[in-house]
Amino acid sequence: MTYCVGIRLNAGLVFLSDSRTNAGLDAISTFRKMMIYEQPGERFMVMLSAGNLSISQSVREVLQVEKIDNGTEEGLTIWNATSMFDATRVLGAAVRRVYEQDGAALKNAGVDFNASMIFGGQIKGEAMRLFLVYSAGNFIEATRETCFFQVGESKYGKPILDRVLTPATALDEAAKCALVSMDSTLKSNLSVGLPLDLLVYREGSFQSDEIACLDEHNPYFRMIHSTWGQRLREVFESIDDPRWDGGDAAHPLMVKSARYEPMRKITKPSERIV
Template sequence: MTYCVGMRLDAGLVFLSDSRTNAGVDQVGTFRKMSVFEIPGDRMMVLMTSGNLSISQSIRQLVAEHRGEDGSSIWNAPSMYEAARLLGDAVRKVHERDAKSLAEFGIEFNVGIIFGGQIKGERCRLFQVYSAGNFIESHDENTYFQIGEAKYGKPIIDRVVTPATSLDDAAKCALISMDSTLRSNVSVGLPLDMLVYENNALAVTHFVTIDERNQYFQMIRNTWGDQLKRVFEGLDCPVWDAAPDATSNVLHSSNASSKPIRIAPPASVTAPEVASAPLQTLAQQFHDGQQ
């Protein structure tokens, strides 16, 4: 499996991918899932993939080499939209060639793609491409895309990232998102590839491959976990069966009528007898306590 995230910000783009493809008991595969298409000064584009590895590698190779009848290719596309369209065409060509034979072996044609970058003369753009070759584009209302095991790392991005987020803060958020995924899912693993692109640079700005020895990522892992524990311990425990105006943090109000759905036991099931303690009045309890 995999986890990849791409973010489109006012300041540029952030891409992060893991490198695990298998997570069996005795078989762990490592393949890098980020590829860069770059002509410095003219265009910088990033492709990240999830799903069937043979499919994604075929798509990457085809889009890198393919030229249309009119000579169009990803290397001369006039816009990121046209480059995304050519990528979608490559997905369809691989599907046409391989999907039927894969299905005969019970293998689904499954691929997810994040594709983004900048071509000279236009702004940074980010797309998500599906198995059918169709795609959608990121806008200010949705500044990021995820593919693969997305659910574990989604909450932190939703809370933090906006178009105005700085590239450094977005990179930090992406790494926290990845760490959350690594801790919860064995099918995602190190090393990671991170690329941070500054708007209008038209070349790779910052790139790093992160393994378990990376100093900054280790700091993220340790500090984020410790801070989460401190925040958790700083939250008050819930108060049960109290009037809402009597105290704060009331989880269940004393005048609430909420009840669970109780399933009646079959008639053949009888409740065990419970020995009842002798009744005592408050006066007797007080008297006994004085002895």
């Protein structure tokens, strides 16, 4: 499995991906999930992938040369698209092309066609955009209300993203938030693993050198791991324990609900709770 997150902010974009794939407990490997497409001064795009590795790798290869008929000889590609929407259409077409080539064989082998991608960036002449592409090649776009996408093992790292991120969040703060989200996922799920690929893109730059690969020896990520766990314990320990004796408390537990009552006990076989 994997975990990837893409974030769109007013100031730029943040992308983070792990690199673990597994086909069982004894078949764990490292494959990078991030692809970067850059024409300095003209366009910058990043793709993160999750799902079946063979499908994801095929989509990457096809995307390099995939074109959509737009009435011109060269066709529409990620290299000449004038909008991120059109570039994402090309990615969707690449996904469908791989399905046409391999879908039937995978189905006969009992393998689902499972792949999803986060695709975002900026093309000169328009604002930054971020998309989530599904295995059917269709996609949705991030909005101000939902400014991030996750693929893979998303549930463990989502709470911190929900609580912290807004479009006005600073890029470095968002990168820190993404790393905390990843650390929470690493802690709870063995199918996600190091090293990590982290990229920050600043709005209007059409290129990025803020790219890092973080392994288990990376000082910053080790600090995130130890500090986040310690601070969570400190906050948890600062919260009052519940009191069951009905004694004086700032936040009493044993209070009557206007609508509900505590669960009744069954004390003999003939009793029913309805």
